[in-house]
């Protein structure tokens with residue numbers, strides 16, 4: 001498997017957002033360092049998810065960037081994306097691994113060392129760990145775990161840990177110091193006045 005990018009941009013498909021414009025802007029800066037995870041609203045149809053993912057994948061292909069699909073692994077397979085990401089309400093990690101096959105990139109959400117170890121044993125190739133900080137992008141989340149919570153998971157597994165939840169460029173150094181391999185963001189790029197600049201700041205923070 002090629003090495004995983006350190007900056008994961010998760011699409012924001014809420015009303016009034018323009019996910020393709022944001023992905024395009026981020027790719028012009030981050031190129032192959034970017035992983036784009038296509039995440040649609042639960043209310044979106046599979047056809048909508050499929051159409052968006054095809055377009056994101058085409059953009060990613062121009063920059064040799066990686067495209068993953070959140071939750072809907074059949075969409076990932078249908079478009080030929082590199083893999084997908086699952087959490088507690090999605091397919092179990094072992095089932096997701098069977099769907100994607102041995103070479104697909106499979107992310108799994110984990111917030112604590114025990115579940116993190118289980119996810120890796122079941123076939124996760126990286127872990128999304130958080131929420132690290134408070135976020136308004138997703139509701140119903142448990143309390144933030146902070147850099148110390150990230151460190152606890154990092155110490156328990158031997159796969160890349162991607163910190164998620166309220167991540168900004170200013171918060172990257174503490175997360176990296178805690179052992180995070182990379183970060184996943186929605187708002188830090190999608191809600192920025194200048195998504196390309198916001199991407200550059202995140203990349204810079206990740207490479208320091």
Ligand SMILES: Cc1ncc(COP(=O)(O)OP(=O)(O)O)c(N)n1
Pocket residue numbers: 008010037039070071085086087088089090107108109127128129138162164184
């Ligand atoms: C990199 C990364 N980490 C965590 C998540 C969250 O996934 P999940 O817990 O399944 O929640 P939803 O995103 O599906 O609402 C993620 N998507 N990516």
Ligand SMILES: Cc1ncsc1CCOP(=O)(O)O
Pocket residue numbers: 130131134135136137138141164165166167184185186187188
């Ligand atoms: C999908 C998800 N899972 C945990 S936090 C989160 C959203 C992160 O969004 P933001 O980067 O805007 O805080």
Ligand SMILES: [Mg+2]
Pocket residue numbers: 070071085086087088089090
């Ligand atoms: Mg999910």
